[in-house]
Amino acid sequence: MTTDNTERFTKRVFGRPASLVDVRSHFCPGCHHGIAHRILAETIDHFGVREKAVGVACVGCSVFLYDYIDVDVAEAPHGRAPAVATGVKRAQPDRFVFTYQGDGDLAAIGTSEIIHAANRGENITVLFINNTTYGMTGGQMAPTTMLGQKTSTSPYGREFKNDGYPIRMAELLATLEGTAYSARVATSTPGQIRKAKEAVKKAFEMQIREMGFSIVEFLSTCPTNWGMKPVDAQKRVLGEMSEYFPLGVYKERKQADFV
Amino acid sequence: MTPSGTAPRRELMKGNEAICLGAIAAGCRFYYGYPITPQNDIPEYMSAHLGALGGTFLQAESEVATINFILGTSASGKRVMTSSSGPGISLMQEGLSYMAGSELPAVIVNISRSGPGLGGIAPSQGDYFQAVKCGGHGGYKMPVLAPHSVQEMYALTMLAFDLADKYRNPAMILGDAIVGQMKEPFVPIPYVPSVALEKPWALTGCAGRPRQHVKSLYLKDNAIEVHNWKLHRKYERMKAEEVRAEHYRMDGARIAIVAFGTAARVSKTAIQWARRDGIPAGMLRPITLFPFPAAAVDRVARDADAVLVIEMNTGQMVEDVRASTSHHDKIRFLGKPCAMPTPEEIHGEIMNLAREIGLAGVPAR
Numbered sequence: 001m002t003t004d005n006t007e008r009f010t011k012r013v014f015g016r017p018a019s020l021v022d023v024r025s026h027f028c029p030g031c032h033h034g035i036a037h038r039i040l041a042e043t044i045d046h047f048g049v050r051e052k053a054v055g056v057a058c059v060g061c062s063v064f065l066y067d068y069i070d071v072d073v074a075e076a077p078h079g080r081a082p083a084v085a086t087g088v089k090r091a092q093p094d095r096f097v098f099t100y101q102g103d104g105d106l107a108a109i110g111t112s113e114i115i116h117a118a119n120r121g122e123n124i125t126v127l128f129i130n131n132t133t134y135g136m137t138g139g140q141m142a143p144t145t146m147l148g149q150k151t152s153t154s155p156y157g158r159e160f161k162n163d164g165y166p167i168r169m170a171e172l173l174a175t176l177e178g179t180a181y182s183a184r185v186a187t188s189t190p191g192q193i194r195k196a197k198e199a200v201k202k203a204f205e206m207q208i209r210e211m212g213f214s215i216v217e218f219l220s221t222c223p224t225n226w227g228m229k230p231v232d233a234q235k236r237v238l239g240e241m242s243e244y245f246p247l248g249v250y251k252e253r254k255q256a257d258f259v
Numbered sequence: 260m261t262p263s264g265t266a267p268r269r270e271l272m273k274g275n276e277a278i279c280l281g282a283i284a285a286g287c288r289f290y291y292g293y294p295i296t297p298q299n300d301i302p303e304y305m306s307a308h309l310g311a312l313g314g315t316f317l318q319a320e321s322e323v324a325t326i327n328f329i330l331g332t333s334a335s336g337k338r339v340m341t342s343s344s345g346p347g348i349s350l351m352q353e354g355l356s357y358m359a360g361s362e363l364p365a366v367i368v369n370i371s372r373s374g375p376g377l378g379g380i381a382p383s384q385g386d387y388f389q390a391v392k393c394g395g396h397g398g399y400k401m402p403v404l405a406p407h408s409v410q411e412m413y414a415l416t417m418l419a420f421d422l423a424d425k426y427r428n429p430a431m432i433l434g435d436a437i438v439g440q441m442k443e444p445f446v447p448i449p450y451v452p453s454v455a456l457e458k459p460w461a462l463t464g465c466a467g468r469p470r471q472h473v474k475s476l477y478l479k480d481n482a483i484e485v486h487n488w489k490l491h492r493k494y495e496r497m498k499a500e501e502v503r504a505e506h507y508r509m510d511g512a513r514i515a516i517v518a519f520g521t522a523a524r525v526s527k528t529a530i531q532w533a534r535r536d537g538i539p540a541g542m543l544r545p546i547t548l549f550p551f552p553a554a555a556v557d558r559v560a561r562d563a564d565a566v567l568v569i570e571m572n573t574g575q576m577v578e579d580v581r582a583s584t585s586h587h588d589k590i591r592f593l594g595k596p597c598a599m600p601t602p603e604e605i606h607g608e609i610m611n612l613a614r615e616i617g618l619a620g621v622p623a624r
Contacts, residue, residue, distance in 0.1 A: 051466035056331070057474075066472045072462040074334045075474035077357045080327040083319070087331020087339075088462065090315050091289060095464055113327070116320040 017041035019050045019070045026064060030223035030230025033061060035187040036129055036196075037068050040100065043200045044071065047208060049096040054088050056081040058110075060102040061135040079110025082117035085124045096207060098125040103144040104134040107169050114173070114215075121178030121212035125203045128169060128215055130245065131222040139225030143167045146244060151225070166244060170217040174250035180212035183249040186219040186242060188234040195247075202252065211253050219245055269444040274412040274434065275300035275342075277445055278368055279308070281416030282340050284450040287366070288314030289339040291328040293321060293347060296380045297436040298370035301342040322347040326354030326367075333363040334473045336461025338420055342368035345378060345386055348394070355429055356395030359490070360475030364423035366416065367401075368432040370439040373571075373597035381597045382436035382521055387575040390433045391549040398487075400494040402430040402501055403548040405519040406438055410445040415546070417450050422501060425454045426493055433548060435571065437521040437599055497550050504552035505544040508534060512541030514612050515563040517556060517580055519545045521599055522569045529605035538618060540609050548576070553583035560584035564616040567608060569593045569600060 016022060020041035027033045044050050050071055057065040059078035066073035076084040081099035089097040106114050106128050117124065133151055134140040141154040144166050148157040158166075174182040181203050185196035196218065203214035219241050221233035228236065272280070279301055282290070290305040306316045319325040325341050332339040343351065348369045358365060369390065373383030390403045402422045404415040416432060423430040462473055477483035507523075508530050509515065516526045523544040533540040543559045545552050560566050560580075566589045568577040577592045584590075593600060593608050 052464040054335075054462045054464060063476060066470070066474065070465070070470050072465050072470050073472050073474075074331065074462055075357075075361065075472070075476060076327065076330070077353055080323070080330075080354070083324040083327030084331040084334070086317070086324075087291070087328040087333070088335050089331075090317060090328070091332040091335035091337045091339075092463065112320055113324055116324065 017045045019044040021068050021070050023067060025068060027061065028224040030221055030233055031061075032131070032187050032218065032220035033129060035193060036127060036218050036220065037065075039187075039193070039197050039200050040098075040127060041069055042197065043204050044069070046201065047096075047204050049204075049208075052094070053096040053098065054092070056085045056088065056097070056099040058099065058101040058105040060105050062100050062102055062129060063136075065100050079105050079108070080113055081105065081110065082113040082122065082124065082126065086117055086120070086122050089122060089124050093123070096204075098127065100127045101129070102135065103128070103130040103132065104142045107143045107167050114169070115176070118173045118176045118213045118215070119178045121180070123207050123210055123212060124214075125207045126213075126215040127200070128217040129220045130169070130217055131220040132166070132241065133222050133225045135222050135225055139222070146240060168245060170215065170250050173215055178213050179215070179251050180206040180253040181214035181249075182251040183215075184217040184219065184245060184247050186237050186247055188219075188221075188237045192247075199249070206253065217245075219247070267447050267449065269446055271442055271444050272409060273300055273440060273442050274406070274409045275370065275439040276304050277409045277413040278342070278416045278432065279304040280447055281413040282366065282420070283308070283312065284447065285338065285417040285420040286450070286456070287338040287340050287420060288312060289332045289337050290314070290341065291317050291319050291325045291332075291339070292341050292343065293319050293325050295344045295347045297372060297439055298342045298344050298368065300439070301368065301370075322350035323353065326351040326358075329365045330354055330358055330361070330363060333358065333365045334361075334462050336458040336463060338424075340366040340368065342370065344370050344372045348386065348389065352395035355401070356397050356399060357475055358429050359399030359401065360397060361473050362427040363429070363473065364427050365429050366419045366423055366432065367429055368416075368434065370434045370436065372436065379597055380436060382571060382599055383597055384435060384520060384522065384571040384575070385596065386433065387548065387570070387572060390431055391551070391579075399490060400497065400549055401428055402426070402497060402550070403433050404431070405433050405546060405548050407520050407524040407544065408438070408445070409441065409443045411546075412438060413445055413447060421453045424456070424458075426497060427460075428493065433520065435521050438524070501547055502550045502552045502555070503546040504555050505546060506555075507542040507544055509541035509543065509559070511539050513564040513616065513618065514538065514540040514567060514609055515559045515565070516540065516542040516567045516569055516605070517545070517559070517576070518542060518569040519548060519576065522571050525600055525602055526569055526605050528602040529609060532602065532606045533609045538609060538613050545576070551579050551583065553579070556580055556583035560586040560589055564589065565612045566590045567593060567612060569605060571599060572596050
């Protein structure tokens with residue numbers, strides 16, 4: 001006779017977050033979207049905002065946010081997620097509103113919308129996935145593409161005389177008065193993942209405390225379009241990407257001094 | 260506004276302001292916009308009055324942002340409106356396509372200006388094609404209402420909100436600088452909703468229900484084809500149920516004008532002059548440009564001796580008139596791209612046609 005004493009003698013310390021839908025994702029092996037999604041879901045659970053959350057998905061690999069995060073989601077045109085989120089938040093100030101955007105979406109076609117949402121101090125939270133390329137369309141050059149990086153539209157490597165320099169969004173947005181929180185994190189080591197989660201918690205807190213606009217930039221991998229093995233992609237994030245895009249908190253409002 | 264319980268009294272107001280009153284009466288509490296002439300009275304009125312009503316006015320950084328604020332508030336289940344003019348409406352086409360694809364209601368007001376590019380601020384009906392033929396990508400449609408008086412600026416705005424909600428689709432008011440800027444008395448009749456105001460599809464947080472989405476991307480299997488057929492059936496239903504047109508002095512009319520908006524308003528004066536002289540002229544005035552009153556145009560073209568299409572452009576709606584009837588030989592066109600036709604010009608054209616079709620009693624030139 002056997003008795004299942006699992007419940008009695010074990011304590012559950014790790015499991016799937018309630019807000020993360022139990023389905024197979026379409027993300028490539030070694031891609032960091034899955035980690036960012038999990039952090040997002042864990043933080044939604046942590047603050048208990050799942051039932052009052054409205055997410056805004058962008059155009060790119062992350063458009064399928066609504067298949068993976070168990071909350072209401074609106075799909076925005078390319079780059080316009082901060083404007084759509086503005087419309088949601090203005091209509092429903094008591095809901096928790098976030099966007100999840102890639103670097104082509106946020107740092108190229110959507111620069112106007114992100115800058116003005118931040119400048120208005122729009123009380124929304126932005127998760128920004130910077131993998132230095134357009135993933136879904138097949139690895140074209142992004143505004144965040146590193147100098148010398150070969151992509152399908154910079155086959156000889158990005159050159160500043162032709163294409164300018166990679167843009168640092170976390171720093172840029174930190175200069176705006178309306179920004180309450182701006183940080184850049186990575187998710188290439190367990191320690192970094194813990195810090196990333198802390199940053200996302202801070203960003204959520206800003207919105208919950210009505211402090212204004214918050215953004216967390218994730219340095220992320222795209223092994224498929226980088227033409228790298230996942231392990232080498234991690235090394236790239238820890239190396240040249242972190243050198244050019246330094247990790248850290250660029251702005252953290254301590255109190256709602258703008259009201 | 261009129262106190263409740265009493266008959267509405269006449270107000271003297273600009274057309275653009277009447278649009279604001281119509282929107283507020285219909286329960287619209289969210290307005291977003293970006294400055295552009297000749298519609299600035301609308302954002303100015305809304306910025307002054309929405310706050311006191313518990314509503315929200317927000318000036319966007321661009322019309323691109325505006326239409327996406329609209330998308331977000333519409334997805335939240337609220338009635339929401341924007342207004343602009345030609346160049347700004349062009350910038351909104353991306354968002355309008357997404358809203359049509361995502362089946363989101365909103366009212367878009369185009370107080371149109373003249374010419375391509377920056378053009379001019381003179382009154383024009385040059386945005387007809389953009390409004391009724393699908394200005395953005397993907398082949399969607401939306402109800403387009405063309406007011407020709409301040410009264411209609413008020414009443415058709417209320418109707419536009421109902422049509423938008425009935426079909427879960429953007430609806431457009433297509434005006435111009437004349438009907439937007441002119442002042443005349445109108446009666447702010449009370450709003451009586453013709454649609455259910457509940458929006459169970461809205462994104463309000465998934466408390467007590469499964470999560471739901473507002474989206475226009477369909478990649479799996481033939482989902483996008485299924486979705487397009489669904490949208491198509493919706494547009495066909497609009498054609499069956501929403502055609503609106505005014506028959507003005509059409510009793511025994513042998514010369515029938517077809518005109519909308521300001522061009523129709525001016526035509527009424529010319530028709531009155533012609534009728535005074537015994538010339539049987541009348542007008543079919545499309546109030547809905549989409550759906551277009553094709554059957555009415557065909558009947559009018561069959562019964563009249565001449566059909567005079569008048570537009571403040573070089574010929575756009577006239578294509579829909581031709582497509583509505585086989586009586587092409589009766590169709591004439593009078594167009595002015597960047598100005599209002601005068602009653603004298605229209606009356607002169609009516610007299611020319613009267614001579615052409617050999618109406619008795621018309622003096623030879």
